Amino acid sequence: MLDRIETVEPKTRSLLYVRDRSELLDEASAIDAARSSGDRVGLLAGVPVVIKDNIATKGIPTTAGSRMLARFVPPYDATAVERLKTAGALIVGKANMDEFAMGSSNENSAFVAARNPWDLTRVPGGSSGGSAAAVAAGEAVLSLGSDTGGSVRQPAGFCGVVGVKPTYGRVSRYGLIAFASSLDQIGTVSRDVEGAAVLLGAVAGEDPRDSTTAAEPVPDYVSELDHGCSGLTVGVPDEYFSEGLSPDVESAVRRAIDVLAEAGARVKAISIPNAAHGIAAYYVVANAEASSNLARYDGIEYGHRACGSRDLFDTYCATRSNGFGREVKRRIMLGTYALSAGYRDEWYLKAQKVRSLIADDLSRAFEEVDAIVAPTSPTRAFGVGELADDPLEMYLADVYTTHANLAGIAAISVPCDPGDGGLPVGFQIMVDKFQEVTMFRIARAHERAAGFPRGVPDL
Numbered sequence: 001m002l003d004r005i006e007t008v009e010p011k012t013r014s015l016l017y018v019r020d021r022s023e024l025l026d027e028a029s030a031i032d033a034a035r036s037s038g039d040r041v042g043l044l045a046g047v048p049v050v051i052k053d054n055i056a057t058k059g060i061p062t063t064a065g066s067r068m069l070a071r072f073v074p075p076y077d078a079t080a081v082e083r084l085k086t087a088g089a090l091i092v093g094k095a096n097m098d099e100f101a102m103g104s105s106n107e108n109s110a111f112v113a114a115r116n117p118w119d120l121t122r123v124p125g126g127s128s129g130g131s132a133a134a135v136a137a138g139e140a141v142l143s144l145g146s147d148t149g150g151s152v153r154q155p156a157g158f159c160g161v162v163g164v165k166p167t168y169g170r171v172s173r174y175g176l177i178a179f180a181s182s183l184d185q186i187g188t189v190s191r192d193v194e195g196a197a198v199l200l201g202a203v204a205g206e207d208p209r210d211s212t213t214a215a216e217p218v219p220d221y222v223s224e225l226d227h228g229c230s231g232l233t234v235g236v237p238d239e240y241f242s243e244g245l246s247p248d249v250e251s252a253v254r255r256a257i258d259v260l261a262e263a264g265a266r267v268k269a270i271s272i273p274n275a276a277h278g279i280a281a282y283y284v285v286a287n288a289e290a291s292s293n294l295a296r297y298d299g300i301e302y303g304h305r306a307c308g309s310r311d312l313f314d315t316y317c318a319t320r321s322n323g324f325g326r327e328v329k330r331r332i333m334l335g336t337y338a339l340s341a342g343y344r345d346e347w348y349l350k351a352q353k354v355r356s357l358i359a360d361d362l363s364r365a366f367e368e369v370d371a372i373v374a375p376t377s378p379t380r381a382f383g384v385g386e387l388a389d390d391p392l393e394m395y396l397a398d399v400y401t402t403h404a405n406l407a408g409i410a411a412i413s414v415p416c417d418p419g420d421g422g423l424p425v426g427f428q429i430m431v432d433k434f435q436e437v438t439m440f441r442i443a444r445a446h447e448r449a450a451g452f453p454r455g456v457p458d459l
């Protein structure tokens, strides 16, 4: 895998950091030795994993794709990373991402934009674009990403791999650099559904260091994988197949629904009446929380500090002016506005109310169906530079993914047949809170019947 990284990395730019080769080979040999002498090794022993660069890794740079943290080396591991190490995984490196996880194309990385391994002129999606590109290109077996409004699922869809956003509270956020705390969740990227089930099982569970983690026991996600989808009901909301959905994505997703029906699932038309307001509510809530979370980058305690400033206020201004990129500044300004005196009720509170309406729509739907299916994104991967100057168009890439975050439910994106052998298309399966077992069963049934995973791109 290290050889593969060396060959393809100049093209994909999916990694911001790769650990020292001999150190990694030593760790791998130690695992081989333990295994051959009959010692118990972890479930992920020797499996090369890359970690999104907003998840803290002890002694390994963690930049969040930002100049602000360009030289930050955490003195601790995120809980998810600690659990991966306990399971024996080899942490190979850190994955490229949009700055502070804000973006849908990876073009907001302060360092370099990752590319889509299936077509290097296109984006891999974002913000976990590096995680998805690395797994798709064969640079890692598994990867951790983070999903605030679609950042694991959308790049997984664009790169033809499997991406999971677990239920809010399923995976500890301790050590995840905060973007929007009520929406953020660490998620998994893998080539197939089994990889997702194994990886989620390894990192999930209650953590005293994150009070929002759930006490709910972590089921064995792998043991029920092959129970099929016969007898389960999947809901197809009208609102998810509306204006703006590209016809080729729609036909691929409709074929995926047919695949589930042939595998024994019941298909039912449903409605999410407030679906259209998801993007607006998400971008108000996410930016409001971001403006608060990012206040800590002031040049005093850690991270980038502008030099040569005259006084404290000047230090703040200069540090934040040259430490943050354009999109991050845009979000901080929008979020600060939405929270400011006189506007708070009109924007932030209203968005929270809309958030509840969407969550209510979804829970009503889950009284009738076991899962809701949808496209992951309205289009396939777009070209590098195509939307870079049009933030509103870029935000619309998240039209089908933000609902799961707003409601705190779980969702997976699996590749579905692009038809003409072209660029991948993501098929999204959403389930109610803590119903990941059902989500995996349906995803696996589709994967089996549709013949995934397929090969890696020729790079």
Ligand code: GLN
Pocket (backbone or CB within 6 Å): 101, 102, 103, 104, 126, 127, 146, 147, 148, 149, 150, 151, 152, 179, 286, 398
């Ligand atoms: N693309 C969305 C945004 O820019 C989602 C980001 C995410 O999930 N981290 O906010």
